[in-house]
Amino acid sequence: MNSRALWLLGAGLIALAGAVFAAETQGLAEANSAGTNPNPVRLMRPPVARLSAMALLGKEIFYDASLSSSGSLSCASCHSPDHAYGPPNDGPVMLGGANLSRQGARAVPSLTYLDRQPNFSIGPDKGDDDNIIDLAQMAALGQQAARTTKTAGGTGASANIVPQGGLFWDGRADTLQDQALFPLLDPNEMDGGSAAIVADKLRRAPYVNRFVELFGAGVLKNQGLLIAEAMFAVARYQVEEPSFHPYTSKYDYWLEGKARLSESELHGLQLFNDPGKANCAGCHTSAPTRDGLPPLFTDHQYEALGAPRNASLVANRDPNYFDLGVCGPQRTDVAEQTQYCGMFLTPTLRNTATRHSFFHNGVFSTLEQVMDFYNFRDTNPEKVFRRAADGSVQKYDDLPEKYHANVDITDPPFDRRPGDKPAMTDQEEADIIAFLKTLTDGYKVEN
Numbered sequence: 337m338n339s340r341a342l343w344l345l346g347a348g349l350i351a352l353a354g355a356v357f358a359a360e361t362q363g364l365a366e367a368n369s370a371g372t373n374p375n376p377v378r379l380m381r382p383p384v385a386r387l388s389a390m391a392l393l394g395k396e397i398f399y400d401a402s403l404s405s406s407g408s409l410s411c412a413s414c415h416s417p418d419h420a421y422g423p424p425n426d427g428p429v430m431l432g433g434a435n436l437s438r439q440g441a442r443a444v445p446s447l448t449y450l451d452r453q454p455n456f457s458i459g460p461d462k463g464d465d466d467n468i469i470d471l472a473q474m475a476a477l478g479q480q481a482a483r484t485t486k487t488a489g490g491t492g493a494s495a496n497i498v499p500q501g502g503l504f505w506d507g508r509a510d511t512l513q514d515q516a517l518f519p520l521l522d523p524n525e526m527d528g529g530s531a532a533i534v535a536d537k538l539r540r541a542p543y544v545n546r547f548v549e550l551f552g553a554g555v556l557k558n559q560g561l562l563i564a565e566a567m568f569a570v571a572r573y574q575v576e577e578p579s580f581h582p583y584t585s586k587y588d589y590w591l592e593g594k595a596r597l598s599e600s601e602l603h604g605l606q607l608f609n610d611p612g613k614a615n616c617a618g619c620h621t622s623a624p625t626r627d628g629l630p631p632l633f634t635d636h637q638y639e640a641l642g643a644p645r646n647a648s649l650v651a652n653r654d655p656n657y658f659d660l661g662v663c664g665p666q667r668t669d670v671a672e673q674t675q676y677c678g679m680f681l682t683p684t685l686r687n688t689a690t691r692h693s694f695f696h697n698g699v700f701s702t703l704e705q706v707m708d709f710y711n712f713r714d715t716n717p718e719k720v721f722r723r724a725a726d727g728s729v730q731k732y733d734d735l736p737e738k739y740h741a742n743v744d745i746t747d748p749p750f751d752r753r754p755g756d757k758p759a760m761t762d763q764e765e766a767d768i769i770a771f772l773k774t775l776t777d778g779y780k781v782e783n
């Protein structure tokens with residue numbers, strides 16, 4: 337298609353979106369009283385099937401605490417199935433190591449919905465190309481507009497080239513298989529010692545016959561292969577086991593027209609999507625993909641938001657220690673690209689209301705604190721950051737000064753300046769929290 341034809345098509349779509357928007361605002365007013373979605377969609381959920389032999393082996397490994405040096409820590413200890421595969425404790429991080437006394441420096445993420453996480457890359461901001469959109473439905477909720485206001489992280493020439501995808505807060509693993517060996521060996525986590533020690537434990541595990549059945553007896557003699565197959569099995573378990581991606585939140589059912597949102601939840605959703613207000617959907621995508629996959633509440637991109645330093649982390653007792661995310665210290669391959677220092681992966685918000693630790697450093701323990709951060713970071717920073725001895729507010733105190741320019745100050749609600757009116761009122765913050773609570777899996781639909 338030549339560029340003029342493309343342009344015409346684009347213009348046509350914009351006109352269409354405008355018309356639909358006008359029509360749907362009416363629909364939403366009606367929805368407000370009933371609380372149902374005026375334009376239900378069909379969501380494509382992953383098919384539920386029996387776990388393969390490979391996934392069953394992975395399940396054994398996922399729950400096997402003997403693989404840790406303490407003998408009492410398995411994947412499930414930090415990624416608890418009763419907490420959306422997130423941390424079961426109330427603290428900012430989990431403890432590991434031989435005596436369970438070593439503190440990690442990052443919050444434990446939920447393992448739900450990682451099956452759709454793309455590999456790590458640094459490239460053009462694809463925006464929500466594959467995402468979205470049933471125009472008719474989302475235009476009314478402000479989503480269409482929200483997408484157009486999302487600017488890429490960073491400033492200047494690099495503005496449209498963004499890090500995206502990958503696992504961990506800094507994206508340093510690509511696949512669930514690559515990822516699984518990190519916690520097994522991390523001295524702050526399972527502290528498994530070495531690949532040789534882990535392989536030995538696998539050879540003596542009660543489920544060792546499953547390896548032999550799947551790969552033949554030879555696998556036990558080949559340490560590299562044994563570990564690789566074990567990690568592959570852990571990945572298969574996370575991909576196949578339905579509870580890692582159930583899509584059973586109230587919001588999913590609302591999208592399908594099977595549940596009603598309360599007035600507060602619905603108002604929260606509108607604010608969440610509204611590019612001039614909270615603009616949460618600019619990064620935490622709330623609309624289904626074009627082919628009906630449920631939204632993941634992340635655009636898989638990295639942003640530097642300038643969260644406050646968490647004084648309760650042992651690592652932070654060293655004033656020269658900074659967790660810079662994509663540019664280190666955990667990963668080193670992107671370290672020279674200093675425009676990415678301070679960037680962390682946008683996490684899914686599904687099941688976020690079940691957590692007690694928010695952001696990469698676990699600095700927030702309630703959703704109210706998270707909302708205050710978004711609302712007041714720029715208008716009233718004294719409500720978010722600590723003060724130095726001289727009384728000055730230490731904005732972005734978890735990032736060396738030379739990287740402060742990396743922090744996002746363009747995407748609403750971060751486009752405000754001191755003295756401006758905050759993007760949200762107390763009531764609006766509360767409504768957004770009410771909406772976030774509709775993202776918790778396990779909602780029971782009334783018949």
Ligand code: HEC
Pocket residue numbers: 398409410411412413414415430431432440442443444445446447450502503504505506512515516517519520524525526570666
């Ligand atoms: C001591 C607690 C602990 C244990 C045990 C643990 N993890 Fe984690 N897990 C974490 C932390 C902390 C992170 C985030 C680390 C980071 O981003 O650098 C994480 C991140 C992950 C991620 C990436 C999530 C995302 O959103 O990108 C996956 C997948 C994962 N863990 C799987 C596992 C598996 C599989 C095991 C068992 C082999 C395991 N974990 C054991 C604490 C733990």
Ligand code: HEC
Pocket residue numbers: 443608614615616617618619620638639640641642643680681682683684685688691693694695696697706710744747748749768
């Ligand atoms: C510019 C992109 C962007 C916008 C806009 C945005 N977020 Fe985020 N959100 C992120 C990133 C990136 C993180 C992780 C930051 C970190 O760990 O340093 C995050 C973290 C969170 C977390 C913590 C989740 C967890 O598991 O730790 C919550 C809750 C959250 N956001 C809610 C919201 C809400 C509500 C809004 C709207 C008021 C919003 N976000 C707007 C990018 C964004």
